[in-house]
Amino acid sequence: MKKIIKFLFIFFVFGSFVNIDASEKNHHSNKYKLGNIEIEGVYTFITPPTAKVAAGYMKIENEARKADTLLSVTNVSFAEKVEIHEMIMENQVMKMRPLLDGLNIASDEEVYLKPSGFHIMFIGLKEPIVKGKMYKGTLNFKNAGSITVNFKAVDRGYHPDKDHHKHH
């Protein structure tokens, strides 16, 4: 009898862990839909206390028949300025440039904003990015319109999903 209770207990505890895991995962992948634009895995890395900049990442999928452009990110209270950047590695030299005309997302394409690639750059941080906190920003698309998303603050080394690995 004791054995059965023990077994049930372990089963229960383990089961609840699995459940927590699953809900966390859903939470992490914070999905958004704006017309034919789907946004997923929105995050930013925690920053050192004196850091003046941070970068935001996500996956944007355009299911529309025509291309769209992420023009800007506004409504950000924790930074003075926000830009959309691309990063290029050339012969081990890191080059970062603002995309002045925005980030193009072709029809039926998905674009990853990810470390060492495109990112939303938060300039002039008013507060450090702290783990677990959500940071709000509004994404403005040329065609699809605007949507407010939450950037989840995570540790460095975090990957939003397995798809990101594939694209590395």
Place this chain on the structure above:
Amino acid sequence: MLSKKILLRRILPALFITSIVLTVIAFFTLQKSSHNLDRVDVNFSLETVNGDQFNQDKFLKKPSIIFFGFTHCPDVCPSSLQLLSNLIQDLGDDASKINFYFVTADPDRDTKKILKEYLGYFDKKIIGITGDKAELNKLYGALNIYIKRIDLDNNNYTIDHTASFIILNNNAEIIGTMIHEGFSKLLVIDNFGKIQFPKEEVKKNIIRLLQL
């Protein structure tokens, strides 16, 4: 008859001496080949963020791993510092046999105070270096580091910079580099024969390269 005596007395000693001479020549030739490595042979005078002297002599007692970046860099610099912190953790006691440096590519904005506070967030073994531009330029040049300021709109600027880690042996020679493989991994490259060490084993590769 050319007896065994002659063989023993003349030829064998001659062979013996020849072999020693060849060994000595081989030894010096091999030694010489290690001198094909680029060596830091400029004199520069900088200070660490803690106010300690930092000059070319610091590259002589211990091997060094050096990264160049700036605190206004949102992506590759903090990630690199995190990867370096992880490596230091992995190395455990062996980490004390190496000096780790983060040298600013942006001395205008990275004051000692700002850099010190910034680095406080990463492994404490990483020593911050900032200071006089001319002195920093000497160091960039000696380590073949590309650094270029790019002016952007609204008086803002960014800096293009080499994002690989330079590995010096304890003779101030560039013995290898660590480069970014994808984003979350580092790859060790030996500058002797440009051997790329397996990427999963950064710690072992560093120990092997520096013969710790």
